[in-house]
Amino acid sequence: MADISIPRHVAIIMDGNGRWAKRRHLPRAAGHKAGVDAVRKTVRAAKxxxxxxxxxxxxxxxxWKRPEDEISDLxxxxxxxILSDLEKFAEEDVKLHIIGDYSAFKPxxxxxxxxxxxxxxxNKATTLAVALNYGSQDEITRVARSLATDAAAGTIDPASIDEAMVAARLDTADLPPLDLVIRTSGEQRLSNFLLWQAAYAEMYFTDMLWPDFDGDALKxxxxxxxxRERRFGGR
Structure with a gap:
């Protein structure tokens, strides 16, 4: 029997790179670089x-609304x-998965x-899913459009559409159900991230800025x- 005290799927809103850099009188690019270091630590800790x-x-x-030079830095x-860490992740049996439309990036x-x-x-040990050019409202809209197209074509009965059918068309369809959402930097909102998937996820907010996040913070x-006592609306 699975240990329900251990989440299968954790999602993190990595927030605070800019503030981390500002507090140290560094350019925002330095904050983003430190944030990448935190990603490395956290992925390995997750495994x-x-x-x-x-x-x-x-x-x-x-x-995309950010300044062009900041987008270029990112x-x-x-x-x-990818170039420096891919081989290491591959050796550690970490599988990469992308949610969102990354085709909008440069070739x-x-x-x-x-x-x-x-x-x-x-790879099978841990899946690292990275949200790139992702917005949850767009994701749900794409699913609705897809279902509407199939219904109009007569390939599905609109009355048969249920939660499972929607979930199967989300970008996260191949991932386990979402158990825990972590957001750093003290903000307490989802910011258009995994809105459907987070319906019964636990929400953990920390004042820690993302570049300071590591294995101990994840633990x-x-x-x-x-x-936590997880009730899923049952009582």
Missing amino acids: RQGLEALTLYAFSSEN MGLMKRF DVVKLIDDALERTSG AALDWFAA
Whole structure:
């Protein structure tokens, strides 16, 4: 019997890179670089803790509104992260999964992501799902449009549409149900992240800025989760 005190799937809204850099009188790019270091630590800690899946909110569909030079810095960090860490993750049996539409990125970034997905496709220990150009309202809209198209074509009966059918068309369809959402930096909102999936997830908010997050911080969140009484609306 599975140990329900250990979440199968944890998602993290990585917030606070800019504030981390500002407090140290550093450019925002330095905060993003420190944030990538935190990703490395957290992914490896997730594997040690036995998580089946870890989803990280890396680049939202709203992030395109940021200054062009900041977006360029983020893309550069993403490329360096894939190039420097892919082989290590592959050796550690970590599988990469993407949610969102990463085809909007430049061709060289898309190719790196495609290669990384292929390189890790057979791995089984832990799935690292990265949200890129992702917005949950867009995701749900895409599912609704897909179901409406099939209903109009007569391939499905509208009356047969249920929660399971919607879930099967979400970007997270291949991942375990979401158990725990962590948000750093003291903010307490989902910011258009996994709205459907988080329906019964526990919410853990910490004032810690993302670059300071590590294995110990993840363990603290998991210990908090283990003490929760999960009712799923039953009582």
